[in-house]
Amino acid sequence: MKIISLFSGAGGLDLGLIQAGNMIIWANDIDKDAVATYRENIGGHIICDDIKNIDISTLPDADVVVGGFPCQGFSQANRLRTLEDDRNQLYHFFCNTVKRKQPKYFIAENVRGILSLSKGEAIRQILSDFTAAGYTTSVNIVNMADYGVPQTRQRVIIIGQRLDLGEELHFIFPNPTHSKNGELPHWVSIREAIDHFPDPDSDNDILNHIYSAYKVEYRNFTGHRKTDPDKPSPTILARGNGKGGVCAIPHYNGKRRLTIRESASLQTFPEDFHFVGTMNSCYRQIGNAVPVIFARKLGEELMRLEKEENI
Numbered sequence: 001m002k003i004i005s006l007f008s009g010a011g012g013l014d015l016g017l018i019q020a021g022n023m024i025i026w027a028n029d030i031d032k033d034a035v036a037t038y039r040e041n042i043g044g045h046i047i048c049d050d051i052k053n054i055d056i057s058t059l060p061d062a063d064v065v066v067g068g069f070p071c072q073g074f075s076q077a078n079r080l081r082t083l084e085d086d087r088n089q090l091y092h093f094f095c096n097t098v099k100r101k102q103p104k105y106f107i108a109e110n111v112r113g114i115l116s117l118s119k120g121e122a123i124r125q126i127l128s129d130f131t132a133a134g135y136t137t138s139v140n141i142v143n144m145a146d147y148g149v150p151q152t153r154q155r156v157i158i159i160g161q162r163l164d165l166g167e168e169l170h171f172i173f174p175n176p177t178h179s180k181n182g183e184l185p186h187w188v189s190i191r192e193a194i195d196h197f198p199d200p201d202s203d204n205d206i207l208n209h210i211y212s213a214y215k216v217e218y219r220n221f222t223g224h225r226k227t228d229p230d231k232p233s234p235t236i237l238a239r240g241n242g243k244g245g246v247c248a249i250p251h252y253n254g255k256r257r258l259t260i261r262e263s264a265s266l267q268t269f270p271e272d273f274h275f276v277g278t279m280n281s282c283y284r285q286i287g288n289a290v291p292v293i294f295a296r297k298l299g300e301e302l303m304r305l306e307k308e309e310n311i
């Protein structure tokens with residue numbers, strides 16, 4: 001399918017959709033490092049600008065609009081969560097794009113905290129905005145570990161389908177492929193995902209295999225907890241060392257933080273995907289991303305729908 005990607009970042013979501021066979025025809029992000037990473041690894045079609053400067057009528061027609069709209073105003077870690085938060089206005093751009101471009105489907109990704117924002121008022125408003133735009137929706141809470149991502153990252157994925165395609169959703173949300181306990185293969189552990197990497201302090205030619213000097217201190221607080229190598233990682237973060245930097249998860253050896261490459265592997269980026277920018281910027285691009293192998297599952301479902309329509 002032909003896809004417009006908003007808030008594309010380094011392109012975790014887009015890469016998975018492309019791997020499944022879809023085409024991104026327009027993409028945008030304000031962050032110049034994320035855009036440089038995207039251009040080098042995915043394609044030159046991304047525009048670097050504040051989305052508020054973009055005139056929606058200039059966007060091409062597309063089958064699908066996707067986007068992880070910025071979630072600072074929605075994050076559970078942020079106590080000042082209000083619908084009026086200026087950063088939530090970016091969601092309105094996403095909604096207006098859907099309204100004006102009328103794609104067959106849309107996929108919106110966000111943090112779990114969006115469901116409890118203003119006692120559930122925000123998500124009710126969001127869904128009612130999408131209904132007014134002419135879409136039937138489903139809200140899906142996902143634990144990425146259930147899809148083979150070595151990380152217990154929880155996210156909300158809203159799927160929208162244009163009402164004229166039917167009130168019942170054709171988009172079948174991908175089934176889990178892994179489980180904590182059960183018949184499916186077991187969740188993938190941190191050790192399985194990153195143990196093959198050489199010591200970053202040794203001579204090696206692994207891309208982005210460098211780490212933050214931010215001291216490892218166990219304070220039983222996000223980003224400062226011991227990690228169990230035989231379990232999936234806690235959520236790879238995009239912010240949080242208290243000094244404006246990103247808090248990379250400690251390595252299970254307790255001696256250092258994860259390298260950019262190791263963090264990227266926990267987000268299922270391929271090992272030849274090169275991140276551009278300062279160390280902080282690279283960690284942030286990775287923490288912001290949708291895990292690539294999960295995005296690919298969404299992309300495969302779009303491909304299935306595309307084939308079904310063409311029969």
Ligand SMILES: C[S@@+](CC[C@H](N)C(=O)[O-])C[C@H]1O[C@@H](n2cnc3c(N)ncnc32)[C@H](O)[C@@H]1O
Nearest residue numbers: 007008009011012013030031050051068289290
């Ligand atoms: C959650 S991340 C999206 C990550 C992406 N979906 C991925 O899988 O890699 C949100 C992105 O929105 C971008 N952003 C924030 N404010 C923006 C604005 N005003 N205009 C355009 N992009 C913006 C940020 O730079 C960030 O890359």
